[in-house]
Amino acid sequence: MRLLFGAAAAVALTFLALPVLAIFLRVSPTTLVHELNDPVARDALVVSLRTSALAQALVVALGTPTAYLLATRRFRGRNILLTVVELPLVLPPAVAGIGLLAAFGRTGLLSTSVPFTQLAVVLAIAFVSAPFFVRTAVASFEALDPTLIAAARTLGAGPWRVFVRIALPLAASGLGAGLALSFARGLGEFGATIMFAGSLQRVTQTLSLAIYAEFARNFDVALAMGALLVAFSFFLLLVVKWLSFGWTSPFRSVPSSSA
């Protein structure tokens, strides 16, 4: 039994690690660093960082109050709202892309001129990554010890004060973990972006789009950008582990007082 499980684990881990390792083994580290100096790679990195930062700012600013309400209120239709929040997690990116076009496209519901702009990239990233933050934030707020909140209320703290002084600090590590997950997912966004925002160097071409644009043209540059994303994602997932001490699954449970 131990042998069997060990063998299965070895196969699974090798399978998961191999493509990632292959990116780093195919060319030397110096080549990787050198290829990152390619203008396409540099521009893509700037676009990715800018749009991801903006998108995550948006996600945190709007997602935190949303998560707090969903976590602390019980009302009819709450499950429906939670499902709406979770939906982008499982939607194919292509569906997100046509959805964003149908909503924000020039011929869409709101008929905006957002497509092909950097804002379109921000919206695409926010749409696909927000559930990672909100879902984790809801879990963190739900895990707060209700007696602490009740004690603060009886001691005269208003709802705003309870939120800022009690709920936020206690849920902070969970929120941070959610943000790191959301950030990591946003960096990898591809399908919705290429459909909704298009692909243009310096404007809408993120790292993921640049990898796709370059892989047939200059494989080493694509590899270098891939390596950068792998390293960064690895770091972000480690951050999630540190912040959510004791977690095994991001959506399973949340420690009540790791802050």
Add this chain to the structure above:
Amino acid sequence: MKLLAIFAAASLTGVLPQIDRAPKFQFAGSDQLAFQITQGAHADVFAAASPKYPEQLYAQGLCSKPAAFATNTVVLVVPRANPAHINSIYDLQRDGIKLVIGAKGVPIGDYTRTLLAKLGLPSVLKNVVSEEDDVKVIVAKVALGEADAGFVYRTDVKPVGNKVFRIAIPAAGQPTVKYEICIPTTRQHPKLATAFVREVLSARGRATLRTAGFGLP
């Protein structure tokens, strides 16, 4: 069951299945398909929208000697509603136009850049809002009305004729658009592949191509 794998330029999406419905087709940018073949993809036939990639593969010993089988012309398309009021290629110089073109290396992207250079209009490139991987995506974004204009092949217009207007390009700017076909060395079904190529080059194949709007070499 023997199924031919045909790797073909996106602009051949409509016409090749009319010549032979049986194979499984993969339509994409010719540059991507060529790259896949260099990576060992099992393509029985490679039909590209430019001689560049078949000739490259041939030079590397990765496919048979390419044969020209069709020609095409580049046109400008705008959405039916024509939101940017574009009536000629020269209108593309105005600021604020959302122009979608093919990426560099994608045949339609290279033809577009050649054409703009020939007409002395490189400044038009400042209005490019997106560079796409194959011509069908350009067609889609114009037909959808999201882009103000796009450069595509003449043969791409017919399937979306009720959604876009076609604007002709001065003959002086027209690049030579030639399609070439070859049999990669990664082929699995050499006999069927040869038969398919022969069919494309046959009188019936040529008639089908002509009906779809292609020119013949």
